[in-house]
Amino acid sequence: MDLLCCWAMEEQMQEEVLAAQHPGGHHPVQEGEVFNTRYQALCKLGCGAFATVWLCQDMRRKKHVAVKILKSREGFAEAAQDEVALLRCVSGMKKKDRAGENIVCLLDDFRMIGENGFHMCLVFEALGPSLRCLMNNYTAQGLPLPFVKKSLQQVLAGLHFLHKRCCIIHTDIKPENILLYGRDKSLQRLLPDVLNCSQRTDLKVTGPGGDLGNQLEESDLMSIEVKVADLGSACWTYKPFSKEIQTQPYRALEVLLGLDYGTPVDIWSTGCLAFEMATGERLFDPQPGKYFSRDDDHVARIIELLGRIPPKIAFSWNKSTKFFSRPGALLRLSRLSPRSLHSVLADRHGWTKHDLAAFTSFLLPALHYAPERRATASRCLQHAWLAAP
Template sequence: MGIAFSLSLSESLTFLHVCLVFELLGPSLRCLLRSHGAQGLPLPFVKKALQQVLAGLQFLHTNCRIIHTDIKPENILLQLDEESLQKLLHDTAAWSQSINLGLKKPGILANQLDHCNIMKMGVKIADLGSACWTYKPLSKEIQTQPYRALEVLLGLDYSTPADIWSTACLAFEMVTGECLFEPQAGKYFSKDDDHVARIIELLGRIPPKIIFSWKQSSKFFSRQGALLRISRLFPCTLYNTLMDRYNWTKHEAAPFTSFLLPMLEYTPAKRTTAVKCLQHPWLSTQCPDQPCDSFSGDGTQNINLFHRT
């Protein structure tokens, strides 16, 4: 069934260049996130969408032996019902014409999703342009920075677990409206330095076995395993982050933390799989009847807003 949640190629044509014809889908999950601002998406939709993403990854990983390598909101497309899709196409065409005539300024597609019923939407994994076989990785540097797995940051070998790490980052962003890791370069350290530091702050010390399995470990770490260019850390567990910064209750934070942490396991071989994620009770637990904004906190307290100096 996982094939149903990956973008399908309808046909291909060759003229002066190759043309690929795909099924018609709506805008990306990024557009939907923008339409909801910083409050995140309704939990029932998040769970439904994650089930579909994980089913799609299960198909890619197990049946196709493919690593997607770039799971992020931009590469998850919305599946709309026929009526919503037709209205979206009409509105987009009218909007484009108005821009061409100089009547309106360019806007974002998110504004045109307001009329759609979110619980009628499905999602599909798209953009396999940088995907690779599990037995033949193409590049050492994969994934968009905020969704990049630790092993990729450290230049270690990677496989399907890298997609699971990215999916954990995606899940957090869907429920909070903010990136789990949003690294920033400073005067004396790189964006990668900050990224590794933020991972340690959230998930704890990286085992020396992982650090020193990398031939170029001295790029980030001292011989004692400490970060070279960032000495001051601000530790905060995922559980406490959800409660303190996003105002979740312990009954909301504990199950989601239980779902997410195995996806962020430092050792790729020990990291959970798409199959196991689909079996986690958090995904199938019915959400209480609460408004969407009850799961969002004060945006000024976001975990990623502070900037190291």
């Protein structure tokens, strides 16, 4: 049996949205229902504001697939067509270059009519659960560093392929959008049963006898591969679709400030992902207050960790006045508590001087304030920290 998919969706951290029984809503799928005379619904894998995802049996090819069914509301079909165009570009470049193996595969797409209207449907390869599912078992200490490095190499290889070969910005790199899989069939025992995975946002990956975090040997963990998934928010490098991109904790500074963006936003998110994988703690976890917004707090936390934002960047667009009263001064948050990555890793996480020096030398270039000076995926891949055992 193929590894089954706990599909990562943009709204995975929220409560499941129940199927809307009205025009423009979700299609009310019944288990056993057959889509497009080919895909038989077995189990719901996830549900969000825009789509539901079902584990299905491809009756023609006798294998499992994941079918993403978008709402029928006007506008969703156009968004789905954009996603299909991006995914077809990825598929075409994969065939041409024999690369891009770290990006999820689109297998098919079709339209179907239901009681709520027409729905666009996308068919993907069925993979394992998301990286978030695995990280839930290691929250106290972070994932083992050899696995962190291996996974980051695969994520960065996928981003390099998207950025350079496909001219695509992912715009939503986060643990929920990195899916696990394995070529070793013994890996199945380490992955959750699909019925346990279905419709849950608090999923813990389990192995025989208990939590995977207590059971999984590093050698088994190192047999797990990852793929970048969910291009539902992606765009072309030459044609951004929206100013509002990225999930908040992984949002790049230029996006917070309302500036133009490009492929460097994915590298910022990957830097945030790297820290979270290695420590079990989000690099930035902004929260709103009585007199300030979540965005205010986010910008403040970035300044506390990375230092003063150069005026050229802070005041390069009018939206900057939303945050700053004058160069270096925030409007609504005056008392900041500066800290360095070194101190955070040493004091809060107990890292040795050698380990934290190597890690911060990898991480800081991915978090450079100026997008044009931020490390590229290719440069990150060449860093000595990723290659070190």
